[in-house]
Amino acid sequence: MSLRSPLSRVLGKGSAKEGTDHFWAQRLTAAALALLGLWFIISLLLNDIAEYTVLMQWIARPWNSVLLLLLAVTLAWHSSLGVQVVIEDYVHGPFMKVCALVLNKFAHIGVAAAAAFAVLKIAFGAAA
Amino acid sequence: MSNPGRPLSPHLSIYRWPITMTLSILHRISGVALSAGLVAFALWLFAASNGVMDYEAFVTFFRSWFGQVMLIAWSAAFFLHFANGIRHLVWDLGYGFEVRQANASAWFVLAVTLVLTLAFWLLA
Numbered sequence: 001m002s003l004r005s006p007l008s009r010v011l012g013k014g015s016a017k018e019g020t021d022h023f024w025a026q027r028l029t030a031a032a033l034a035l036l037g038l039w040f041i042i043s044l045l046l047n048d049i050a051e052y053t054v055l056m057q058w059i060a061r062p063w064n065s066v067l068l069l070l071l072a073v074t075l076a077w078h079s080s081l082g083v084q085v086v087i088e089d090y091v092h093g094p095f096m097k098v099c100a101l102v103l104n105k106f107a108h109i110g111v112a113a114a115a116a117f118a119v120l121k122i123a124f125g126a127a128a
Numbered sequence: 129m130s131n132p133g134r135p136l137s138p139h140l141s142i143y144r145w146p147i148t149m150t151l152s153i154l155h156r157i158s159g160v161a162l163s164a165g166l167v168a169f170a171l172w173l174f175a176a177s178n179g180v181m182d183y184e185a186f187v188t189f190f191r192s193w194f195g196q197v198m199l200i201a202w203s204a205a206f207f208l209h210f211a212n213g214i215r216h217l218v219w220d221l222g223y224g225f226e227v228r229q230a231n232a233s234a235w236f237v238l239a240v241t242l243v244l245t246l247a248f249w250l251l252a
Contacts, residue, residue, distance in 0.1 A: 027217065030217060031217065033213075041206075045251050050187050050191075052176070052180045055183070059176065068173070072170070075166055075169065076166060079162065079163040079166050082159045082160075082163065083160070083163050111166055111167060114170045114173075114174055115169065115170040115173050115174070117174075117177070118170070118176065119177075121177040122176060122177050127176070127177045127179065
């Protein structure tokens with residue numbers, strides 16, 4: 001039996017059934033980043049990535065390409081969740097808040113797309 | 129106010145800043161800093177994919193003192209967010225909520241951050 005009134009059902013109010021999505025995605029991406037981040041830090045120490053040719057060869061190795069893609073996407077995802085909370089905490093006024101939240105999503109997807117494109121371009125040997 | 133001598137909240141004269149609050153604030157600040165670092169991360173890959181000229185320009189900028197300060201700050205922010213993030217995940221599993229444990233883990237995170245940041249730049 002539901003305690004919701006027929007009117008609230010008609011208006012589509014009430015739970016959207018995704019209350020824990022943000023929490024869960026933040027934790028999952030955090031756990032993934034703990035592993036990916038560790039791999040990335042160790043890789044930075046093991047390879048002289050300031051050297052262009054060294055970096056290109058390192059990125060082009062299949063496992064490194066895949067892990068870099070995962071790292072870029074997971075970083076952007078986790079970062080967008082975090083910045084979203086910061087915006088929700090400090091940006092007031094519905095219009096400014098929505099603008100900031102949309103801008104946050106757009107920016108993070110843009111950064112992830114740029115990073116992924118760069119990795120794929122190098123991995124497929126298209127970089128000059 | 130019949131008793132002007134009574135203690136008034138927030139008891140500023142005896143207030144002691146808790147270390148757990150410092151870590152909470154640092155976690156957020158380091159997270160925002162790392163979000164900015166994400167742009168540099170993408171630029172790094174993008175510059176490399178654009179060819180050797182762009183990559184050399186990128187490396188030259190981050191070899192300047194300003195670039196080095198940014199990299200050191202980002203590395204410290206990364207290790208702090210990394211260690212404190214694991215602290216948060218342990219809390220999510222239901223452990224470490226006693227005041228003594230939370231205080232100890234806060235100091236432990238700061239120590240780990242210092243050690244990992246120093247080790248990273250000594251090895252780099």
